[in-house]
Amino acid sequence: MELKIRQATLEDIPEITSVFRDTIRAINSKDYSEKQIQVWASGANDLDKWEDRIKNNYFIVAENENRIVGFAYLKNGNYFDGLFVHKDYQRQGIAIKLMRIIESKVITNGYEIIKSDVSITALPFFEDQYYSVEKKQKKSFKGLVFENYIVYKEL
Ligand SMILES: CC(C)(COP(=O)(O)OP(=O)(O)OC[C@H]1O[C@@H](n2cnc3c(N)ncnc32)[C@H](O)[C@@H]1OP(=O)(O)O)[C@@H](O)C(=O)NCCC(=O)NCCS
Numbered sequence: 001m002e003l004k005i006r007q008a009t010l011e012d013i014p015e016i017t018s019v020f021r022d023t024i025r026a027i028n029s030k031d032y033s034e035k036q037i038q039v040w041a042s043g044a045n046d047l048d049k050w051e052d053r054i055k056n057n058y059f060i061v062a063e064n065e066n067r068i069v070g071f072a073y074l075k076n077g078n079y080f081d082g083l084f085v086h087k088d089y090q091r092q093g094i095a096i097k098l099m100r101i102i103e104s105k106v107i108t109n110g111y112e113i114i115k116s117d118v119s120i121t122a123l124p125f126f127e128d129q130y131y132s133v134e135k136k137q138k139k140s141f142k143g144l145v146f147e148n149y150i151v152y153k154e155l
Pocket of ligand 1: 023028083084086089091093094117121124125
């Protein structure tokens with residue numbers, strides 16, 4: 001697979017949001033309830049929020065043959081706010097590549113620590129990449145409670 005990683009543009013929003021929706025439905029569904037998955041995936045429809053994320057964060061996409069197969073974004077210099085890989089491209093090293101670029105950006109931004117909130121589904125991946133759990137938390141989103149983990153790594 002030939003992966004190209006580049007910064008996202010507003011034209012990518014339809015593809016990014018479909019990766020987001022499909023990955024949550026297909027992959028995160030093993031760790032969260034049907035209702036939680038429905039509400040979480042509906043975040044794909046909040047187009048103003050995606051536009052804001054692309055404009056105001058460091059937002060990168062991974063492409064294979066002109067198709068977006070993963071994306072990641074960094075908020076406020078060192079907060080790793082999102083990482084999603086296409087449901088049909090899991091376990092092919094795409095998340096690691098995106099993470100390396102995000103981590104390099106954090107170093108360039110002058111920070112020594114990267115932080116994130118990660119899903120139950122993504123925790124094994126982050127632990128595998130030497131992130132430590134600061135705490136398990138319950139986060140509210142659209143009236144539902146989601147369990148996830150605050151993690152960090154010294155770079
Ligand atoms: C978590 C996620 C981003 C990982 O993406 P990925 O591209 O499949 O990960 P990689 O292929 O780069 O994984 C590299 C290594 O991390 C580890 N790893 C990845 N996923 C793992 C899992 N589910 N369980 C245990 N280890 C895992 C493995 O060591 C893997 O190497 P291997 O496949 O050779 O064993 C992806 O599963 C995903 O999109 N999950 C759903 C969305 C999500 O929850 N994102 C976080 C939101 S906060």
